Amino acid sequence: MIEQIHYATTPKYNFPQIRENMSLPKRFIELSLNSMSEIKERCFQPWIDLSNLQVERIEEQEDIIEVYGKDTLSLISSLEPVPDGTPIIAIDTSSIKVGETGSGIICAVRGAVVWNEKKRYKYLRLGPFPFHITEENRKEILSILGQYSPINFGSSLFLIEIQSRLCNALEKWIQMMISRSVSDSIILWDGSLTSKSSSGYLDTLAGILRNARNNSNIVLSFSKASTVRFLGRRITDLLSKHKAPCILEIEEEMLSLSSKNLRLLGKIYVARLNDKGYTFRVDVDRSLPKEIQIIAIQRLLGNDIIFQGYPEALRLAHIFSTFTASDVIGIQRFIAREYGLKVVTWPNIRKALFGPFGTGGAGD
Template identity: 30%
Template sequence: MNNMNAQLNLPPPLELTDFNQITSRLDEAINATLEPKLDALVGKQVLFSADEKQCSPMEGWESKNCFASINMIPAINEPSIVAAIDSSCVFIGETVEGTIYSAKCGVALSCMGKPLMHFKIGPMLFYINDDITSSSNIDERLWRFVLFDTATAKRMVRVRIERAIQNEVCKFLTNAIILVDGSLKRSVFEDRLNGFNNILRNCESNGNQLVGISKTTRLKILDQLASSLMRSKGACYIDVSAVVRSLVSNIVGKPLLAKLSNDGLVLRVDVLDESMESVGKLIVNDIIANGYPETLRLAHHISIFSTIDVTCLKGFILSKFGVREMMSEDIRAKLLGAFL
């Protein structure tokens, strides 16, 4: 308390007027470093967050400054297999030298609006430590970051697994639509054998067409452009290549904002062909529910982990590798209270 008095230059004992003065000075300091600007909210449309999850307005934003050409997506009634690929990765545990992760991948196929098959790959276990640096074909400085950051490590595992499966699918399918979750762009985590360039070559050799679909975007300008699509009828798109390329690097192909069905949501869709043939075939050969391909939805659901999955993996590690489980505690809950 003595240190606090010296810093704030307040004579003891503190009285109510002193607390008012402290509050006033703190308010002034905060407003000086970051103005609230709440007066600018008057009359605005507001989309409130639901548990900090990203949402989109059902009727779109009122936009006066964003103008773009809307193009229709012609349906191409030609049989083509649609193969969707998605994956997930979870943190399982750690040792003093490394970390344990598990990954699953889902693949779903359809043709002419009918599901053909789906299957799950995994769960697979990976122990990430210094010993596998030499076999990873990844920059050593980046690998160090992978070792110490769980989110980066999970991203690396997903990229490598998805690229490997995408590459193999592109090899054994012909004249197919290969759907991937997310945008089409190169990653620093790719390995040489299954890099994006190899995937593109295999697609071209077998007549396959690669399409990337993103459920959300972090680019605010795209949300504004999407509003005009939401009010349009039928399957349609806006070419946003110029906008995306000015803000994001490593993009492959042509980024679009697209609505794949009349009542669908607007998605970010990346294609490689200028003719939009791949998307025209997609809306015929897949089931499009709420504007999202059913194969990609199914691939997502069969690749995610349940609590039981994680518990079983921990039991498998205990029984298979003779590890000794350490007692643990939630540091945040211990310090701040279990009710938080």
């Protein structure tokens, strides 16, 4: 099966042209250039710790969702693949800290779009965009991100969290543009379709889903971890012994939300898409009829490769957006040369004080 996968960079004419609402990327690029122009000829300490400093994005913290109902397992049904040639499009973003200056941190943000048509995978990368984040410019950054920053934040955010907000904003813009630019497609996201009503993210998410529906697209959002529980167990454990492919439908009246502030914009399913893979929570736009929701998952099965229970297009989007060690070194060399930075090695106070125990979180 692996030999049948074809990867190709994508000529511009093969990808739907994005013409509307270019304000965010324009401001995004300007923000990147302006923030980096502040560090010319300053000292710069490169970082390369991929395990601790790579951030996909920070999602809103979802409260525990309990599932009640003795007939829950009766809602498990088998799936039949529908190989009808539907395009599968996946989106993911990530960011990474690449170094420090005397006044802040330097990070890079990148997004990727992968699509599968007729068993051929193509991709488009956006970025990397470097940013210099400081105590002085973080409020400006959040204000420029506007509707694409999912939560109204105060001034107490750590700089590493601002990095994640930049990642969030780029991802939401890509999702918005894809939902407007393609039609009759399955669009795959990473995460869930939930939001708190007190956040500005709710309206943005609802708008993206509405644009997708208007163009006959269907959004499926895969969660690698979920707060949904049944009798204290993870909801994904319920399908571990059932023959794949199958799904468990979670009826809305079976859910007990611990927070009245939480809004579900997706119908929750639990999907086990092949016998050798994992089980995932899958959210499908709840405004669509139930029959369309289930057919969408079957069309995904019929038109994309499923690897370890996960769509190949979404797996590739993660890979193409993620930063490797070579990427980070290349970014560091570029910005050091472009901005005339003096590379230095500052002492690590935590390691000097605590030795092998000198680790800690962003707030230390």
